[in-house]
Amino acid sequence: MPSLKPLFKLAxxxxxxxxxxxxxxxxxxxxxxxxxxxxxxxxxxxxSWLLVAAMRQRPEPGSGRPGFFSLGGVLALLRQPTAALAAWVHILAFDLMVGLYIRSEGAIAGISHWALLPCYLLTLMFGPLGLLAFLALRWWVGLAA
Incomplete structure (x- = not known):
């Protein structure tokens, strides 16, 4: 398996x-x-590439059975560096999609770009908190209208 650092940097x-x-x-x-x-x-x-690569790897001995339906399974899955990087890229992609949603819906609601900047920052750093901040802002703007 080649080094994952270049893929991390690229993503x-x-x-x-x-x-x-x-x-x-x-x-x-x-x-x-x-x-x-x-x-x-x-x-x-x-x-996609990381997911396929992670699925081909064997779990580390003693790490438990990887899976999605228990905390132990998720922890075992994320102990694999390839799977952990895949999860990180998944987060990057979906947070960016939320950023697009915020931009689009903010424009429709007539919210200033400057007012959206904190929502972008929260989304970039904390994902769902940025979306919640935007939804609250959109609700507040709707009340004021």
């Missing part, structure tokens, strides 16, 4: 590039297409 830079477009060029006509069509697709391809 991180791709995701950060997508976030930079959302934050710095939100009104550029190609932002959505580049973020979705390049960044998210590339992350999806990296994730």
């Amino acid at each position: 991180t830079f791709v995701a950060l590039g997508g976030w930079l477009l959302l934050v710095c060029l939100p009104f550029w006509q190609l932002t959505d297409e580049v973020v979705l069509g390049i960044a998210v697709v590339l992350l999806g391809l990296i994730y």
